[in-house]
Amino acid sequence: xxxxxxxxxxxxxxxxxxxxxxxxxxxxxxxxxxxxxxxxxxxxxxxxxxxxxxxxxxxxxxxxxxxxxxxxxxxxxxxxxxxxxxxxxxxxxxxxxxxxxxxxxxxxxxxxxxxxxxxxxxxxxxxxxxxxxxxxxxxxxxxxxxxxxxxxxxxxxxxxxxxxxxxxxxxxxxxxxxxxxxxxxxxxxxxxxxxxxxxxxxxxxxxxxxxxxxxxxxxxxxxxxxxxxxxxxxxxxxxxxxxxxxxxxxxxxxxxxxxxxxxxxxxxxxxxxxxxxxxxxxxxxxxxxxxxxxxxxxxxxxxxxxxxxxxxxxxxxxxxxxxxxxxxxxxxxxxxxxxxxxxxxxxxxxxxxxxxxxxxxxxxxxxxxxxxxxxxxxxxxxxxxxxxxxxxxxxxxxxxxxxxxxxxxxxxxxxxxxxxxxxxxxxxxxxxxxxxxxxxxxxxxx
Numbered sequence: 001x002x003x004x005x006x007x008x009x010x011x012x013x014x015x016x017x018x019x020x021x022x023x024x025x026x027x028x029x030x031x032x033x034x035x036x037x038x039x040x041x042x043x044x045x046x047x048x049x050x051x052x053x054x055x056x057x058x059x060x061x062x063x064x065x066x067x068x069x070x071x072x073x074x075x076x077x078x079x080x081x082x083x084x085x086x087x088x089x090x091x092x093x094x095x096x097x098x099x100x101x102x103x104x105x106x107x108x109x110x111x112x113x114x115x116x117x118x119x120x121x122x123x124x125x126x127x128x129x130x131x132x133x134x135x136x137x138x139x140x141x142x143x144x145x146x147x148x149x150x151x152x153x154x155x156x157x158x159x160x161x162x163x164x165x166x167x168x169x170x171x172x173x174x175x176x177x178x179x180x181x182x183x184x185x186x187x188x189x190x191x192x193x194x195x196x197x198x199x200x201x202x203x204x205x206x207x208x209x210x211x212x213x214x215x216x217x218x219x220x221x222x223x224x225x226x227x228x229x230x231x232x233x234x235x236x237x238x239x240x241x242x243x244x245x246x247x248x249x250x251x252x253x254x255x256x257x258x259x260x261x262x263x264x265x266x267x268x269x270x271x272x273x274x275x276x277x278x279x280x281x282x283x284x285x286x287x288x289x290x291x292x293x294x295x296x297x298x299x300x301x302x303x304x305x306x307x308x309x310x311x312x313x314x315x316x317x318x319x320x321x322x323x324x325x326x327x328x329x330x331x332x333x334x335x336x337x338x339x340x341x342x343x344x345x346x347x348x349x350x351x352x353x354x355x356x357x358x359x360x361x362x363x364x365x366x367x368x369x370x371x372x373x374x375x376x377x378x379x380x381x382x383x384x385x386x387x388x389x390x391x392x393x394x395x396x397x398x399x400x401x402x403x404x405x406x407x408x409x410x411x412x413x414x415x416x417x418x419x420x421x422x423x424x425x426x427x428x429x430x431x432x433x434x435x436x437x438x439x440x441x442x443x444x445x446x
Contacts, residue, residue: 003040004200005156006033008146012041015142016118023108023119025098028146029285029314030229031222033200034122035096037146046118047090050077054100061101068107070114088116098123099233109140124229124284147285148315149198150355151190151435157207158189172433172440177419183430187417190432194348195331197317212332219321226286226318234280241266241277246286249311250322253343257364258310259292271307278311288312288350290360293375296400298382298408300361300375310362316348342389346373349387349415349434356438370396378441382408387431388416394426401425413437 008026015021026034042049052060063076074086085091093111095104098121111119149157155165168186171178178186195215196206202218230246231239244265252260260278262269281287292308293300313319320331331344350360353374363372363384374385386397397412402425412426421428429437 003036004033004149004153004204006037006146006149006153008034008037008144009041011144012038016041016045021118021142022112023141024121025105025108025141025143026120026122026146027098027143028124029148030124031199031201031225032146032148032285034146036200038094038096038120038122042092042094042120046092048085048087049092049094050084050086051094051096052077053096054104055097058100061103064101064103064107068110070107070111070117073107086117091116092118092120095119095121096123105141112140147198147355148317149200149203150352151193151432154193154196154198154203155189157203168433169436169439171420172429172436173444175420175422175427177421178430183419186432187430190430193432194316194344195320197315197320198351199315199317202317216321219317223318223321229284233284238277241274242280244269245274245277245311246281249287249313250319252311253319253347257368258343258346260309260311278309281311286314288314288354288360290350290362290374293361293363296363296370296372296375296382296384296406296409298377300359300377300382304361312347312350312360314351314354316344316351319344319347342387345387345389345415345431349374349385349431352434353385353437356435358438370399372396372400376413376437376441378445381410382406383441384409384412385437386412386414386426388414388418390416397426 015024026038028034039049039051042051052063054061059080060077063073063080066072066076078084078086095101098104104121108119108121111117152165168178168182171182192206195212196202197219199218199222202215202222205214205218206212227243227246230242234242248265251264252258262271262274265274278287278289282289288311290310290312291304291306293304295303297303313322323331353376354360358376361375363370363375365371372384373387376383376385384397384400386394388394394414397414400406400409401412414426414428415431415434416428418428418430420430420433
C-alpha cells in the first residue's frame with residue numbers, strides 16, 4: 001500500500017517538537033489508517049521503535065502485572081523479546097490495539113514522569129470505555145481522534161498540493177467564482193470521493209488502479225468486518241439490536257424525512273429497549289448522529305431533542321457499499337447522485353462537518369413548513385446550511401433568514417452544484433468546498 005499523506009502527520013510532528021510532550025493516545029474507528037500513520041512517523045523520527053500489538057501478541061498483556069514503573073515494564077518486555085534496545089531519548093514505544101489491554105493506559109502517567117521514552121498508544125473506539133481509560137493518567141497524556149480520509153486528504157492522494165488547495169480556499173475567502181475548469185475537475189473528483197469514501201485501503205486501490213475495480217468488494221468487506229466487530233465487542237448490549245439499527249440506516253436515509261424511527265427497526269421495537277444502542281454505534285466511530293433542534297436559535301448544544309435524530313454513516317463510501325447493486329451501477333456509470341432522495345449528499349456533508357469538529361443539528365418544525373439540513377455558527381450568529389441535490393429553490397433557507405422570529409440567524413449557506421456566490425442573504429458554495437467551512441467562518445471576519 002502506498003504511503004498516504006494524512007492530517008495526523010502534521011499533528012505528530014508538532015507533538016514530537018514539543019519538549020514537554022506527553023504520552024499520546026490516538027483513537028478512532030477501525031481500519032482508518034491509525035497504525036500505518038504511526039508506523040510511518042516512527043520510522044522517520046526514531047532510531048528504535050518497539051511496537052506491541054495487544055490483539056496479535058496477547059502474551060504481552062501481562063507486562064503491567066508487576067507494576068507500572070517503566071523499568072518494570074521494560075524488564076518484562078525484554079524477558080519476552082530479548083535483544084531489543086531501549087535507548088534513552090531515541091526510542092518510541094508503540095502500544096497498538098489499546099482496547100485489548102486497558103491497563104496500559106495507567107502506565108502513561110509513569111512514562112511521562114520518567115521521561116526517558118516516548119509512548120504512543122493506538123486503539124479502536126469499539127469495545128472500550130474511553131471514559132474509563134481517560135480517568136487514568138489524567139494530565140499526563142494527550143489524545144487525538146483520527147477519522148477516515150476527508151476530501152482534502154483524498155486530493156493529496158490524487159497528487160494535489162497544499163498550494164492548489166489553498167487556491168480554492170482563496171476563492172471562498174474572496175467570494176469569487178471558480179473557473180469552469182476548476183469547477184468541473186473538482187466536481188468530478190468529488191463524485192469519485194462520494195463513491196469511494198475515505199477508507200485508506202479503498203482510496204489507495206482507486207489511486208493505484210485509476211478505476212473503481214474492486215472498490216465495491218472492499219466496501220462490502222469493510223461492512224462485514226464492522227458487523228463482525230459489533231458481535232465481538234458489544235458485550236453489555238444486545239448485539240442483535242445494534243446490528244438491527246446499523247443495517248437499517250440506509251432504509252431511513254432513503255425515506256423522505258430521513259428521521260430515525262425505532263418502530264421501523266424491528267417489530268414492536270420501543271425506545272426503552274434500545275437505550276444505549278445509538279450511543280454505542282456513535283462511540284464506535286460507525287455513525288454520525290444529527291439531532292433535531294427545538295428551535296433554530298443559539299446555543300446549539302443545549303437546544304435539541306435527544307429522541308429526534310437522523311443517523312448517517314461515518315464514511316459515505318460505506319453508505320454506497322450498503323446500497324443495492326443497481327444503485328451502485330448507476331452511481332459509477334452515470335454519476336447519478338440525485339437518486340436516493342439526496343441522502344448521499346447529506347451523508348457526505350454530515351461527515352465533512354463532523355471531521356471539522358462540528359456537532360450535527362437539523363431543524364424541522366411541526367408543520368414541516370421549515371426544514372433545514374444542518375447548522376453551524378460563527379462568533380455571534382447561527383448559520384443554517386442547506387444541502388441541495390439539485391438546483392431547486394430554497395424556501396426554508398429564505399424563511400429562516402427573513403423572518404424576525406429567528407434573530408440569531410443573519411445569513412445562510414447553500415451547498416450544491418453551484419459556483420461561489422453571495423446574493424445578500426446566503427452564500428453558495430460547491431459541495432466539495434464544505435471541508436473548509438470552519439476555517440472560512442473563522443477567518444472571514446478576522
